[in-house]
Amino acid sequence: MIYVKTTVPWLADVAGAALLSWGLASGVGLIAGHATGPIAAPASGPSPLLLPAALILGGATLRAAAAFAVDRLAVGSAQALGRERRRRLWSALLGEPLTDPLSTGESTTLAIDHNTAIENRDVRFSPVRLNAAIGPLVVAAVVAPASWVAAAIMLATLLPFVLGSILAGTAARRASERQLAALSALSGLFVDRITHLPLIRHYGAEARISQQVREATRQVAKRTVAVLRAAFLSNAVLEFFAALSIALVAVYCGFSLLGLLPFRAPETLTLVPAFFVLAMAPEFYLPMRRLAAAYHEKQLGEAAEAALAPFAASPRQPAADHRFDGxxxxxxxxxxxxxxxxxxxxxxxxxxxxxxxxxxxxxxxxxxxxxxxxxxxxxxxxxxxxxxxxxxxxxxxxxxxxxxxxxxxxxxxxxxxxxxxxxxxxxxxxxxxxxxxxxxxxxxxxxxxxxxxxxxxxxxxxxxxxxxxxxxxxxxxxxxxxxxxxxxxxxxxxxxxxxxxxxxxxxxxxxxxxxxxxxxxxxxx
Structure with a gap:
């Protein structure tokens, strides 16, 4: 599966983010005069900022390489799956019995548009699917040694986000199915009416056909607005809990450093770990941001897959060679x-x-x-x-x-x-x-x-x-x-x-x- 193949690159992306964040935190600590341990170097030796700079550069390079690897793996796998799917589909459309006849426009939509929707899902959504599930947990595990309280705050905001996303996603799925059905109807209507345009003009039916096309277009616009509404709702849920998580972590780290917590500090937090936690906080919700950005492709792809399900069976195997006897x-x-x-x-x-x-x-x-x-x-x-x-x-x-x-x-x-x-x-x-x-x-x-x-x-x-x-x-x-x-x-x-x-x-x-x-x-x- 595509999302399994891209797991290692996504883990490398989290590792790159950790390196980059620690480099930033160390550099800030050195500049502020709070560096400890091997980061602090003698004044007569090499610049103490070389190591933080190397960490920042290495982390950015690792993240870029991970993103490139994910893209290559996702595109290659999606194209391979698409070729096999088209082979089965075209065999079914051209050579297998059909329970209901299909118009030229409907066949074209099934063969081209629906396949494209599924490939878009496989390229954009499938690679981030598993990362969205394990990425936040990995980030929390990376943050925990620096501040277990900050990691707990991140995890606490995760459960209500998941519940909100499920509700928003259900509405988005239904809206996407209706939008895809409306698009198929419009494509079939448009192709078939263009094919018979001379006959339409001969009988003076332009006004009636134009009305049909307008109504089909209105239905597509209506369904598209519903999909966008569901997408905005899903993004709003994500942004709310992402902002809440980062804000709570920032408040805790800031008040802890200033000694202004209204309760006894559960841990001792210094500048470098606190800055590292703050730099990693956006990474906690980044996998889910990526998931939300590709969620529309996921809904359209699943709706297209459902529409192709009757044609998705393996092609009929040719009968064994034998002499035709009647x-x-x-x-x-x-x-x-x-x-x-x-x-x-x-x-x-x-x-x-x-x-x-x-x-x-x-x-x-x-x-x-x-x-x-x-x-x-x-x-x-x-x-x-x-x-x-x-x-x-x-x-x-x-x-x-x-x-x-x-x-x-x-x-x-x-x-x-x-x-x-x-x-x-x-x-x-x-x-x-x-x-x-x-x-x-x-x-x-x-x-x-x-x-x-x-x-x-x-x-x-x-x-x-x-x-x-x-x-x-x-x-x-x-x-x-x-x-x-x-x-x-x-x-x-x-x-x-x-x-x-x-x-x-x-x-x-x-x-x-x-x-x-x-x-x-x-x-x-």
Missing amino acids: LHVNDLTLAFPGIAVGPLSFTLAATDLVALTGPTGSGKTSTLAAIAGQLAPAAGSATGMDGSPLPNAAVAWAAQRPLLVTGTLARNLALAAPQATPAEIGAVAEQVGLAPLLARRGGLDMAIDHAGSGLSGGERRRIGLARAILSGRPLMLCDEPTADLDAESAAAVIALLKDLSSSRCILVATHDPMLVRAAGKEIAL
């Missing part, structure tokens, strides 16, 4: 608000072409997503013929609107097969009917943006189909592969799918009666 769907049931699909039960051979049909909105795409492992079913399962889970590497997906990334056509086609050669990519592109596009726009090096600007719906579907073919995976799930195509192009795609079904298992969701007739079996929803 698809077995057993009582597969999907449940959404206002609609249910299933239960469905059917079997596909290792080489097959089957059509999944039904009216629009009946759940064809959702059924394909559940078989692909992208959606968690309410009941039932989709497995191999032997009952083993389908590995991700066995399923190829050709969606209605396939993912496009900014780059060349070749790069987009090769997403599922990075090892494919230009010749293989070109051959598959021609197979799916992209030859006219290649001739018209410069071949495989043609530029494509993430929105597929300049591509027709049919061309986008063919890119998805080509990608699925290039992957070489034994189970192909195709969503409306012939939609948006003219009759001749649709017939060519149907012939291609029929040919591929001699070596692969293909399940197509379709409304196309020609494709249904070409399939060996129809599953109607």
